[in-house]
C-alpha cells in the first residue's frame with residue numbers, strides 16, 4: 251500500500267472550494283494587463299475597470315478542460331516526469347539570488363561557471379527528476395538573466411526544466427529555444443520540455459508581467475505552475491484554513507485564465523505560501539505550518555483532479571547545517587506522503603534565496619529515501635514464511651539466500667557517500683569526515699564525472715545563435731566563457 | 739505634571755489608541771508645549787518600542803499597535819506643530835523600483851518609519867526612476883528609500899541615484915536601499931548613503947542618516 255497523508259476531510263475541502271468560488275464571483279480578481287482583460291471579456295467574463303468577476307459556471311468549465319495529468323520529456327524527447335496520481339518528482343529549488351560557494355563557503359552572486367556546475371550535477375543526480383533554472387548568473391545583462399538560465403540548462407543537462415520569465419519580452423526567446431530543441435511547436439506541444447512559474451500577487455491580483463506570461467504559455471501549450479503566495483497572518487488570514495481559502499481562489503483564477511486562453515493547457519496546481527514570522531519579518535519555508543499548508547492545498551488540487559506542485563523540502567538555514575537537513579527532510583517526507591507531483595526545493599537555503607551544490611547532493615539522498623518510503627510495505631514472497639525461516643535456522647543467516655538476492659535492492663535503499671553508515675573505527679580510519687566534507691567531495695566528483703548530453707550539434711548551434719541574438723538586443727556583444735569542451 | 743506625558747508613553751507602548759488620544763487631548767488642554775508632548779510623550783514611547791522590538795522582546799504586531807496609538811495622538815498635534823512651525827521628523831519618499839512588484843518588505847519599512855514619526859510618501863511599486871527624484875524634490879524630503887527584490891531590478895536603484903546626483907543640486911537628499919538581493923557592499927557600489935536589512939534596522943539607519951536620535 252502506498253502510504254498517504256491527509257490533513258483535510260473532503261467536507262472541509264469542498265467548503266474551502268465553495269468559499270473560493272464565491273470570492274472569485276463576488277470580490278473578483280484584479281488584472282493589470284489589458285490583453286488578459288480583453289481575452290476574458292471576449293469569453294464572457296464580466297469586467298469592471300481592471301477587475302474580473304468569474305461565475306461558477308466559467309470556473310467549473312475551466313476545471314473540466316484542465317488536464318488531470320501530463321508528462322514532461324527530457325531534451326532527447328524521452329518521458330522523464332510523470333505528473334499524475336500520487337507520483338512524485340523532485341526538482342531543485344529555483345531562481346535563487348545567491349549561491350553558497352562550495353569551495354570558500356562564501357554566500358555570493360552566482361556566475362555562468364556556477365550555473366554550468368549546477369547543471370552538470372543535476373544531470374547525474376538519480377533522485378532529482380527535473381532541473382530548474384536554479385539561480386541567476388550575475389555575469390550577464392540582467393535583461394537576459396531569465397532566458398540565459400534556460401539556455402545553459404538546455405545545453406548542459408538533459409532533464410526537463412522548471413523555469414519562468416521575469417519579463418514579458420523574454421518569453422519569445424525562451425519559447426523559441428524550446429522549439430529549437432523539439433524542432434517544431436507541434437512536437438513541443440506533444441512533448442512538453444518546461445514548466446513556467448506564473449505568480450498571482452496576494453491578495454487576489456495578477457500583475458501585467460505574470461498574467462501576460464500566463465497567456466503566452468497557454469498559447470503554445472507550455473505547462474504552467476501557479477505559484478500563489480499568501481503569507482499567513484500578514485497578507486492572508488493567520489489561520490491555515492483562511493490561508494487555504496485565499497490560495498484556492500488565487501490558484502483557481504489562474505486556472506480559469508489559462509483555460510480560457512487555450513483550453514487543455516497543462517497546469518500544475520502549485521504554490522509557495524508561507525506563514526509570516528512576525529519576529530523576523532520573514533517567510534519561513536521550513537516552518538511546519540508552511541509545510542502543512544502545502545500538503546493541504548495539494549489535497550485540494552487532487553480533489554479537483556489536477557496535478558500538483560509545491561515549494562517544500564527546502565530550508566531557511568544559511569549554511570549546510572543540521573537545520574538545513576531537518577527542514578528539508580521533514581518537507582520531503584510530508585510532500586512525498588501527500589503525493590505532491592512536483593516537489594521543488596532541493597539545494598535551496600535561506601527562504602528560497604540561496605542555492606548550494608553541497609546541499610543539493612545531500613538532498614538527493616533525502617529524495618532517494620522518500621522515494622523508497624512511498625513505495626510502501628508490500629508483501630513479496632513472504633507467505634508462507636516457514637520455508638525461509640527454516641532456511642535461516644539451518645544456514646544461520648540469509649545473506650546469500652535466493653530470497654535475499656531477489657529482493658535486497660528493491661527492499662533496501664542504499665544512500666550514496668554523503669550519508670555515513672560506517673562504524674566508528676572505520677569512520678575514523680577513513681578520515682572522520684563531516685557531512686559537509688563528504689558532500690563537498692561528492693560535488694567535486696560529480697563535476698568531473700559529467701558527460702555531455704546527447705543534444706545534437708545543430709540544436710546547440712541554434713540555441714547559441716538564439717541566445718547571442720537576444721544578448722545583442724540588450725547591448726551584450728559576447729556571452730561569458732563557457733566550458734567549451736562539451737559543446738560547439 | 740510630567741506624569742501625563744509619561745502616561746502617554748506608557749499607553750502608547752501598550753497600543754491603547756483611545757487612552758493615548760484622551761491623554762494627548764488633556765496634555766494640549768493643560769497647555770503643554772507641543773514639542774514636549776511629541777518628544778517626551780509620543781516619540782519617547784515609540785523609541786522604547788523600537789528598542790524592545792530590536793531585542794526581540796516584542797513582535798511586529800506590538801509595534802504596529804503602538805504606531806496606531808501614536809497616530810491617535812499625532813493627529814491632534816499636527817495642526818499645532820504646523821502652527822508653531824515645528825518640524826517633525828521629516829519626510830521620506832519610499833517605493834519599489836521599476837520592473838519590480840515585490841512590495842511586502844517596502845510596506846513594512848514604511849509602516850515602521852511612520853511609526854517612528856516620519857511622514858512617508860509611498861509611491862508604491864514598479865516606480866520609474868525619475869518619479870522618485872521628482873517627488874523627492876517637490877516634496878522636499880530628506881530621504882529616498884528604494885526597494886528591490888529581483889536581481890534584474892537592482893540596477894534601477896543606481897539609475898535613481900545618478901538622476902538624483904544631477905537634479906539635487908544642493909546635495910541634501912540622502913538615499914537608503916533595501917531588499918533581499920542587496921548588501922551593504924552593493925549599496926556602497928551604487929553610491930547609496932545607507933542600506934538596511936529589515937524594518938527596525940531601516941528606522942535606525944534613517945535616523946542616523948539625518949542625524950536624529
Ligand code: B12
Nearest residue numbers: 345414531839840841842843883884885888889916917936
Ligand atoms: C512574496 C514573493 C513574491 C510575491 C510578491 C508579493 C508582493 N506584494 O510583494 C509575488 C508572488 C507577486 C512574487 C512575484 C515574483 N517573484 Co517573488 N518572491 C517572494 C518571496 C517569497 C518573499 C518576498 C517577501 O515578501 N519577503 C518578506 C519581506 C518582509 O522581506 P523583504 O522583501 O526581504 O523585505 C525586508 C528587507 O529586505 C528590507 N527591505 C526591503 N525593502 C526595503 C527598502 C528599504 C528602503 C529598506 C531600508 C529596507 C528594505 O526590509 C524588509 C522588512 O524586513 C521572495 C523570496 C525571498 N527570500 O525574498 C521571492 C523572490 C524575490 N521572487 C522571485 C521571483 C523570481 C519572482 C517572479 C519573477 C516569479 C515569476 N516568474 O513570475 C515574480 C516577479 C514579478 C516582478 N516583476 O516583480 C525570486 C527572485 C529571483 C531573482 N534572482 O531575482 C525570489 C528570490 C524567490 C525565488 N527563489 O524564486 N514574488
